[in-house]
Amino acid sequence: MARGAFDAAVVGGGPVGGCCALALAAAGMRVALVGPRPAGPPAALAAGEADYDLRVLALTRASERILARLGLWAGIAAGRHGRFRAMRVWDAASPAAVRFDADELGEPVLGWTVEQSRIVEVLWRRLEGEAESGTLALVPARVESLEPGGAGDAHLGLDGAGATLRARLVVAADGADSRVRELAGIAVRGGPYEQRAVVATLACERPHRLTAWQRFLPDGPIALLPLDDFHRVSIVWSTTPAHADALLEMEPEAFAGAVTEAAEARLGAMTLEGPRAAYALRHQHAAAYVEGRVALVGDAAHVIHPLAG
Numbered sequence: 001m002a003r004g005a006f007d008a009a010v011v012g013g014g015p016v017g018g019c020c021a022l023a024l025a026a027a028g029m030r031v032a033l034v035g036p037r038p039a040g041p042p043a044a045l046a047a048g049e050a051d052y053d054l055r056v057l058a059l060t061r062a063s064e065r066i067l068a069r070l071g072l073w074a075g076i077a078a079g080r081h082g083r084f085r086a087m088r089v090w091d092a093a094s095p096a097a098v099r100f101d102a103d104e105l106g107e108p109v110l111g112w113t114v115e116q117s118r119i120v121e122v123l124w125r126r127l128e129g130e131a132e133s134g135t136l137a138l139v140p141a142r143v144e145s146l147e148p149g150g151a152g153d154a155h156l157g158l159d160g161a162g163a164t165l166r167a168r169l170v171v172a173a174d175g176a177d178s179r180v181r182e183l184a185g186i187a188v189r190g191g192p193y194e195q196r197a198v199v200a201t202l203a204c205e206r207p208h209r210l211t212a213w214q215r216f217l218p219d220g221p222i223a224l225l226p227l228d229d230f231h232r233v234s235i236v237w238s239t240t241p242a243h244a245d246a247l248l249e250m251e252p253e254a255f256a257g258a259v260t261e262a263a264e265a266r267l268g269a270m271t272l273e274g275p276r277a278a279y280a281l282r283h284q285h286a287a288a289y290v291e292g293r294v295a296l297v298g299d300a301a302h303v304i305h306p307l308a309g
């Protein structure tokens, strides 16, 4: 197990921690990325029971630029990904509607849709390459204790054989339930949205026209994100926990019918492809992003609603 002193210890190897470790190493810092490698492709995808990862992230052009500066975008763009040139947002209870078009902004696209497993794969391939060439250290352990350090280095206690690690800066990228944030004594405010997000992949009768569709329903918004195939979308439907449970339990045809109706049949009749899942949604904001030698990033700092911010 790695021991030693680093300029920065980034805790958490998710998308935010992995990118942060690469950025700090590129800035010339001696960096340790502490945390397990995130799991590979979801079981259904690996087993061929699903064509797409259920977790598809919409990335803005700002995220694309960050990934490009870190040398990750080319690898992501070389694989399967979708793009959206327009967004259509409308309300079920009123005539209110808004549209955004890339052409009006002079941009080639408004953003991209990328399967999360693809991002993690490209990121970790790169992290492992950097570790092999000695640019950063990968420490596949979980942080269990923290001595904040004061004027000296912070000390991290890792699981397994009492290993420790010292760093001038500790970056907490260990997600919404951040252990490092808790150990640093940083409070959070927020709570559940009383909503769950149902995610699924559906085939659509009409092409998605490179458009991200979002309709605000009384119980929460439904979003249809265009995939690389013009007749496939990834949906995120935020709704009450009871309705989310009902949507998960429906027969596939009934579920697809409910999505078609919720989307006002803008893409014609929909057909479910593969499994469904639901995520509990919460809003959460740390009282401080920096405390002594600890800095919070990503979900450790701020968790927001995936659709409405």
Ligand SMILES: Cc1cc2nc3c(=O)[nH]c(=O)nc-3n(C[C@H](O)[C@H](O)[C@H](O)COP(=O)(O)OP(=O)(O)OC[C@H]3O[C@@H](n4cnc5c(N)ncnc54)[C@H](O)[C@@H]3O)c2cc1C
Residues within 6 Å of the ligand: 011, 012, 013, 014, 015, 016, 017, 034, 035, 036, 037, 038, 056, 057, 058, 059, 141, 142, 143, 144, 173, 174, 175, 176, 178, 179, 180, 197, 199, 236, 279, 297, 298, 299, 300, 306
């Ligand atoms: C339904 C849904 C849809 C979403 N859609 C989008 C979208 O379209 N676009 C978008 O940008 N975002 C989206 N998000 C949000 C996005 O998924 C998160 O903001 C992002 O994954 C957070 O990344 P992270 O690296 O901060 O945390 P995480 O991905 O949670 O990673 C935290 C890492 O820390 C590790 N870890 C935890 N504890 C320890 C410890 N003690 N020691 C060491 N390591 C530890 C974990 O193993 C994990 O690898 C969505 C979220 C949801 C729920």
